[in-house]
Amino acid sequence: MRKSHQSPLHDFLVPALVTPSRRFLSTTSRNNANAASVADASAPQKPKRKPLTQEQRDFLSSALRVNQAGELAATLIYTAQTPPLVNAHPHLRPLLSHMYDQEAGHLRTFNALIAKHRVRPTALYPVWSAAATALGWGTAVLGREAAMACTEAVETEIGDHYNEQIRTLLEMFERWEAEGYEVGDDLRDLTNTLRRIRDEELEHLDHAVEHDAKQARPYWLLTGVIRAGCRGAIWASERV
Amino acid sequence: MAPSRAFTRLAAHRRVLGVVGRQYQLQRPYYSYDHPPPPGPFNQTEHAILSAAYTHVPEHGFTQHALSLGARDAGYLDISTAVLPDGPFSLIQYHLITKRQALAPKSRAIFNALDAAPGDGAKGQTMKIDDRVERLAWERLLSNADVIHRWQQALAVMAQPSHVPASLRELALLADEIYHLSGDGAVDPSWYTKRGTVSTAYVGAELFMTNDRSPGFAQTREFLQRRLEESSKVGNALGGVAQWMEFTAVAGVNILRSKGMRI
Numbered sequence: 211m212r213k214s215h216q217s218p219l220h221d222f223l224v225p226a227l228v229t230p231s232r233r234f235l236s237t238t239s240r241n242n243a244n245a246a247s248v249a250d251a252s253a254p255q256k257p258k259r260k261p262l263t264q265e266q267r268d269f270l271s272s273a274l275r276v277n278q279a280g281e282l283a284a285t286l287i288y289t290a291q292t293p294p295l296v297n298a299h300p301h302l303r304p305l306l307s308h309m310y311d312q313e314a315g316h317l318r319t320f321n322a323l324i325a326k327h328r329v330r331p332t333a334l335y336p337v338w339s340a341a342a343t344a345l346g347w348g349t350a351v352l353g354r355e356a357a358m359a360c361t362e363a364v365e366t367e368i369g370d371h372y373n374e375q376i377r378t379l380l381e382m383f384e385r386w387e388a389e390g391y392e393v394g395d396d397l398r399d400l401t402n403t404l405r406r407i408r409d410e411e412l413e414h415l416d417h418a419v420e421h422d423a424k425q426a427r428p429y430w431l432l433t434g435v436i437r438a439g440c441r442g443a444i445w446a447s448e449r450v
Numbered sequence: 451m452a453p454s455r456a457f458t459r460l461a462a463h464r465r466v467l468g469v470v471g472r473q474y475q476l477q478r479p480y481y482s483y484d485h486p487p488p489p490g491p492f493n494q495t496e497h498a499i500l501s502a503a504y505t506h507v508p509e510h511g512f513t514q515h516a517l518s519l520g521a522r523d524a525g526y527l528d529i530s531t532a533v534l535p536d537g538p539f540s541l542i543q544y545h546l547i548t549k550r551q552a553l554a555p556k557s558r559a560i561f562n563a564l565d566a567a568p569g570d571g572a573k574g575q576t577m578k579i580d581d582r583v584e585r586l587a588w589e590r591l592l593s594n595a596d597v598i599h600r601w602q603q604a605l606a607v608m609a610q611p612s613h614v615p616a617s618l619r620e621l622a623l624l625a626d627e628i629y630h631l632s633g634d635g636a637v638d639p640s641w642y643t644k645r646g647t648v649s650t651a652y653v654g655a656e657l658f659m660t661n662d663r664s665p666g667f668a669q670t671r672e673f674l675q676r677r678l679e680e681s682s683k684v685g686n687a688l689g690g691v692a693q694w695m696e697f698t699a700v701a702g703v704n705i706l707r708s709k710g711m712r713i
Binding site for chain 2: 261262263266271274278293294321324325326328329330333335336347351394395396397
């Protein structure tokens, strides 16, 4: 652990010579052959990229899969919470629609990433859809505080989870760089996307606490159950 | 030597049955665009022997004999086929893998040619996903044409219990490849049904093709189109029912809300 985050200097120093063409879908080897020859011609000392090991590929696919499942659940929770909650507390409408819009954007991001990298979506998709709708609606009917406690619990788990993924990715990059390889742009973009999304999720957590999440009764039971459910769902989505 | 018809049926049955259970063994590893791909399934020696042996398949079938001839052609001793522990099954895998990989350049050629064709311009772009899937499955079937008279024998080998998982995995990869090349980006549960559907249709058509004597395998193509059409009809009907149920449920809740219930 030499450094905890990537220095921007590195990004600057690595020229964008080898941006592979995305025109064709499955020309990975050809693109890399081109990239390698370009690199050889212009800068022989340029570090090459290392193939992903099976373990790394498994990590990346389960990470994308679980993130998609999580964002799907989040959009459905907010969708289900909105009508009962806004009916009782009309002043919450802008906040809920803001949070929903952000979650829908995250879901679109991960849907696109899953399709692009040919990762299998979770097989428990219908289960998560039903569970998330029930959770969102149930907590909204219990009241404003319960709904906010639900948001708080979910976003806490999700924030931790994203942090863990970012940490794993950065460790992977560090090991590559120690061996003199360079990191692909896709993976750098993925890390930045994860950072941005994590920050937005933690913003939602702050909004929830500002709106009296801690006043929910029984707070410990609600958040405990929801957090345990989230951890179970994450565990399952990483696998199937 | 052709295997018995019953054995071939068994092979097909196993493959079709497996489509249902296949998601449990599906590995879909992350596909990277800017890191080099991992090494292929065959090393250099294996590749040399297999590619040489493959040219003997139309004459000698997917057999140990073809492998020995291939090894000799590639400049190795007959005994060197021992690097392929699965024997003839390796030759079948070689066929499946190379033909699957050949699909990507072929699909580019087909859809680019359609784009360039005069007429209503950019036809490849506007072609529906279902049509693209059908076209790609058909291209993959056509690449069996050279070895089709040996294919029943290959199906029998693939149906041996120790080879079933690898065969199903290859079938799943083919279905995924077809959908990926067709440009389909759906990542909801239909991901599973689509791939299951095209696998079943493909296996059926492949089996049909082993007995098809029509010129250019025209009947096989009709068969394939019928199977895909049937499943898309069933899919549409189920989708319609699901949509109706969802609409009714939402409408019901909204009526209760309009009556002042706090739900």
